[in-house]
Amino acid sequence: MFKIIRRKQLNDSVVLMDIDAPFIAKKADAGQFVIVRADEYSERIPLTIADFDREKGTVTIIFQTIGGSTMSLAALKEGEAIRDVVGPLGMATEYEPNLKKVAVIGGGVGCAIAYPQAKKLHNMGVDVQLIAGFRTKDIIILEDEMKSESTDLHICTDDGSYGYHGFVTDKLKELIDAGANFDEVIAIGPVPMMKFICKVTEPYNIKTIVSLNPIMIDGTGMCGGCRVRVGGEIKYACVDGPDFDGHKVDFNELVRRNSTYNEAEKQHVCRLMGGAANG
Amino acid sequence: MADMRLDKVPIAEQEPEVRAKNFKEVTLGYSLEKAVREAMRCLNCKNKPCMSGCPVGVRIPEFIAKVAEGDMEAAYEIIKTTNSLPAVCGRVCPQENQCEGKCVRGIKGEPVGIGRLERFVADYMRGKEPEVVLPEPNGHKVAIIGAGPSGLTAAGDLAKLGYEVTVFEAFHTAGGVLMYGIPEFRLPKTIVQHEIDNLTKMGVKIMTNMVIGKVLSVDELFEMGYEAVFVGSGAGLPRFMGIDGEGLIGVYSANEYLTRINLMKAYKKEYATPIMKSQKVAVVGGGNVAMDAARSALRIGAKKVYVVYRRSLDELPARKEEVHHAMEEGVEFLTLNNPVELLGDDNGRVRAMVCRKMELGEPDESGRRSPVAVEGSDYELDVDTIIMAIGTSPNPLIRNTTPGLDVNKRGCLIVDDTEATTKKGVYAGGDAVTGAATVILAMGAGKKAAAAIDAYIKNISEEE
Ligand SMILES: Cc1cc2nc3c(=O)[nH]c(=O)nc-3n(C[C@H](O)[C@H](O)[C@H](O)COP(=O)(O)OP(=O)(O)OC[C@H]3O[C@@H](n4cnc5c(N)ncnc54)[C@H](O)[C@@H]3O)c2cc1C
Ligand SMILES: Cc1cc2nc3c(=O)[nH]c(=O)nc-3n(C[C@H](O)[C@H](O)[C@H](O)COP(=O)(O)OP(=O)(O)OC[C@H]3O[C@@H](n4cnc5c(N)ncnc54)[C@H](O)[C@@H]3O)c2cc1C
Ligand code: SF4
Ligand code: SF4
Ligand code: FES
Numbered sequence: 001m002f003k004i005i006r007r008k009q010l011n012d013s014v015v016l017m018d019i020d021a022p023f024i025a026k027k028a029d030a031g032q033f034v035i036v037r038a039d040e041y042s043e044r045i046p047l048t049i050a051d052f053d054r055e056k057g058t059v060t061i062i063f064q065t066i067g068g069s070t071m072s073l074a075a076l077k078e079g080e081a082i083r084d085v086v087g088p089l090g091m092a093t094e095y096e097p098n099l100k101k102v103a104v105i106g107g108g109v110g111c112a113i114a115y116p117q118a119k120k121l122h123n124m125g126v127d128v129q130l131i132a133g134f135r136t137k138d139i140i141i142l143e144d145e146m147k148s149e150s151t152d153l154h155i156c157t158d159d160g161s162y163g164y165h166g167f168v169t170d171k172l173k174e175l176i177d178a179g180a181n182f183d184e185v186i187a188i189g190p191v192p193m194m195k196f197i198c199k200v201t202e203p204y205n206i207k208t209i210v211s212l213n214p215i216m217i218d219g220t221g222m223c224g225g226c227r228v229r230v231g232g233e234i235k236y237a238c239v240d241g242p243d244f245d246g247h248k249v250d251f252n253e254l255v256r257r258n259s260t261y262n263e264a265e266k267q268h269v270c271r272l273m274g275g276a277a278n279g
Numbered sequence: 280m281a282d283m284r285l286d287k288v289p290i291a292e293q294e295p296e297v298r299a300k301n302f303k304e305v306t307l308g309y310s311l312e313k314a315v316r317e318a319m320r321c322l323n324c325k326n327k328p329c330m331s332g333c334p335v336g337v338r339i340p341e342f343i344a345k346v347a348e349g350d351m352e353a354a355y356e357i358i359k360t361t362n363s364l365p366a367v368c369g370r371v372c373p374q375e376n377q378c379e380g381k382c383v384r385g386i387k388g389e390p391v392g393i394g395r396l397e398r399f400v401a402d403y404m405r406g407k408e409p410e411v412v413l414p415e416p417n418g419h420k421v422a423i424i425g426a427g428p429s430g431l432t433a434a435g436d437l438a439k440l441g442y443e444v445t446v447f448e449a450f451h452t453a454g455g456v457l458m459y460g461i462p463e464f465r466l467p468k469t470i471v472q473h474e475i476d477n478l479t480k481m482g483v484k485i486m487t488n489m490v491i492g493k494v495l496s497v498d499e500l501f502e503m504g505y506e507a508v509f510v511g512s513g514a515g516l517p518r519f520m521g522i523d524g525e526g527l528i529g530v531y532s533a534n535e536y537l538t539r540i541n542l543m544k545a546y547k548k549e550y551a552t553p554i555m556k557s558q559k560v561a562v563v564g565g566g567n568v569a570m571d572a573a574r575s576a577l578r579i580g581a582k583k584v585y586v587v588y589r590r591s592l593d594e595l596p597a598r599k600e601e602v603h604h605a606m607e608e609g610v611e612f613l614t615l616n617n618p619v620e621l622l623g624d625d626n627g628r629v630r631a632m633v634c635r636k637m638e639l640g641e642p643d644e645s646g647r648r649s650p651v652a653v654e655g656s657d658y659e660l661d662v663d664t665i666i667m668a669i670g671t672s673p674n675p676l677i678r679n680t681t682p683g684l685d686v687n688k689r690g691c692l693i694v695d696d697t698e699a700t701t702k703k704g705v706y707a708g709g710d711a712v713t714g715a716a717t718v719i720l721a722m723g724a725g726k727k728a729a730a731a732i733d734a735y736i737k738n739i740s741e742e743e
Contacts, residue, residue: 257627
């Protein structure tokens with residue numbers, strides 16, 4: 001059992017938790033994730049290690065409640081415990097040695113996953129241009145944290161209610177065209193966002209790292225469920241990733257495979273909400 | 280006087296039509312009276328041919344004699360001296376190639392039902408097992424990686440010798456393949472859990488959610504004061520065929536399919552785990568894993584389940600009983616068939632498998648007749664789900680994070696005849712060493728390694 005030391009609601013649907021997991025905290029690094037099982041009946045779901053404190057022995061997760069298992073997790077209160085937390089899984093993000101300027105892009109809850117990468121690069125002395133995209137002002141998360149771990153923070157909203165009015169792709173293109181000269185772009189968020197970021201950077205030949213989110217079970221390479229196609233080859237996101245060269249990823253296959261259980265999951269949420277949910 | 284009836288005393292089973300729709304155990308087991316009757320068929324042969332067929336040397340005629348006398352406690356004691364998981368082995372050993380394959384009664388008629396008797400004794404004694412008297416702790420610590428049959432056996436033997444044993448298991452549940460692979464209808468999970476509980480009662484500490492190579496390395500285990508490490512991490516990496524269409528929705532590895540069902544309990548309403556509601560399923564392969572996947576698919580609700588295997592029925596590597604049970608339940612065997620491509624619909628969901636017919640050619644070096652494709656025989660098999668059960672290999676995680684640990688070209692850990700690896704103080708056994716094999720071989724390796732670890736630690740502590 002893994003005790004929840006702190007629980008904070010970041011917006012209507014995004015929750016932050018600091019979890020007591022000293023073994024994991026000791027080894028965790030940016031880019032890695034844990035797999036959690038809220039209780040005996042929940043699925044095993046992967047969540048990025050958004051932050052960690054080796055001294056206190058805690059790891060932080062930030063997640064959006066979108067379905068049954070994230071709802072069960074969100075229902076746990078401070079002081080209660082998560083049944084299973086396993087990690088740190090996946091490869092830590094590897095950075096080229098001579099990075100000078102990097103654009104780190106987060107979309108929605110993806111900002112929680114982008115944040116530790118920004119922090120690490122920032123600590124390495126790299127010029128970090130953090131582009132964070134949200135649908136609207138009310139759901140902005142981690143603004144202060146992102147601000148302090150970047151050179152410049154560019155918040156974008158789809159509806160223009162805060163910061164830059166437009167998509168993260170538009171902002172990125174603007175910065176590139178204004179001569180930003182990025183050595184690398186790191187994009188984390190919904191699959192369509194990552195796909196379009198890659199479309200933006202491709203003509204400029206800027207190396208683009210994306211963090212993939214296929215369906216996982218074990219996170220150690222034993223189920224093959226998380227397989228993705230990268231550069232024509234089959235890779236297991238849990239052990240070979242989750243970070244990959246975005247210009248080589250077959251995003252269409254990833255979108256398809258992630259929809260495997262859409263019908264089943266809808267029914268599951270309905271059951272959890274006593275039939276009250278409608279989608 | 281032995282009972283000279285040619286056939287085994289029949290064992291009660293759920294009816295095929297009934298059991299194909301539930302996850303309850305298929306074989307119900309012997310009653311006391313039937314067990315005693317079957318035990319009477321044993322001739323108590325002087326040279327014990329059956330024993331030579333058992334990888335751990337269960338003293339078969341001796342325990343069977345006790346069953347015939349009705350003394351189950353004594354029978355249990357005899358079995359337990361060499362086999363720590365009789366309830367499991369009695370159910371899943373490929374007896375026809377092992378103990379029963381060597382039984383003289385099998386020359387004319389059926390062999391003695393050794394597996395059934397072993398299972399009976401273990402089931403009969405469950406909950407009535409004599410308390411294990413542990414020696415004083417000897418002050419030495421051993422770490423076991425993996426809570427499958429090899430790791431659990433090593434852990435039990437070492438605990439009995441007074442060691443402080445910690446098992447590190449990657450999953451949230453101990454048991455290895457016994458929990459995540461072999462389905463409930465063949466090996467009820469309460470039986471496996473009971474064996475694990477017995478180990479924890481003996482003081483074995485089991486730490487789940489610990490992926491060694493990630494959260495701790497083997498070298499760090501030594502730094503933490505463990506004097507020896509046993510690697511029993513199995514052969515969990517699934518193979519795919521590398522043909523077109525394996526990225527379609529509805530293509531599973533057997534590992535994923537079975538893990539969702541067995542470990543994550545997708546067949547139980549109260550669990551959140553999703554599984555596809557398949558109508559027509561093709562399972563590729565011919566081993567126990569393929570049989571388990573096929574029969575699980577039926578139970579999940581598939582109307583039609585095919586086993587697609589490239590050799591003939593005679594070469595099917597699965598336990599005979601499982602093949603027989605699968606056929607009774609309505610699984611259709613497409614032998615001498617090989618998938619060459621998987622086809623999808625506009626939404627990227629599997630709609631068919633292109634199969635190529637095979638015929639058996641000349642025997643190869645191994646003496647087996649290898650399958651040869653029949654030109655122009657391709658046809659489409661309509662299915663919505665495909666489960667690949669064509670083999671597994673050891674996970675590279677531990678060897679990649681442990682300097683000094685050598686593997687062969689198949690990725691299996693190299694050990695000497697005491698199960699010692701190329702790294703000092705590290706022992707290994709089970710599927711991690713042999714590649715996918717059997718429960719009983721994994722247990723045998725765990726046993727041997729425990730003895731070697733004991734000798735090794737005694738030796739280094741004397742030197743100090
Ligand atoms: C490496 C990795 C890191 C992630 N990090 C975060 C994070 O930091 N914060 C966050 O909010 N989300 C993160 N996710 C996504 C998160 O795992 C899913 O949102 C979660 O599993 C949804 O579960 P659910 O039951 O609530 O929703 P469901 O209704 O079950 O599913 C909604 C969607 O989530 C995805 N999903 C479902 N089950 C799984 C599963 N077992 N594994 C992966 N994806 C699944 C599918 O695409 C599905 O369509 C990450 C995913 C991966 C692979
Ligand atoms: C579906 C199926 C059906 C089978 N049917 C039969 C049968 O009928 N009869 C028979 O004799 N055999 C059968 N087998 C084979 C048999 O189950 C295996 O040979 C046996 O379980 C091997 O035991 P093991 O202890 O070596 O490994 P496993 O049982 O594979 O256990 C290894 C354990 O190590 C854990 N692990 C792996 N890596 C790490 C790590 N890095 N850190 C911590 N823990 C780790 C795994 O999670 C697992 O729990 C079957 C196998 C399968 C998959
Ligand atoms: S352990 Fe297996 S091979 Fe040995 S006697 Fe028992 S069933 Fe037969
Ligand atoms: S070979 Fe068969 S009959 Fe002979 S002792 Fe063994 S089990 Fe009994
Ligand atoms: S999650 Fe199972 S192989 Fe990656």
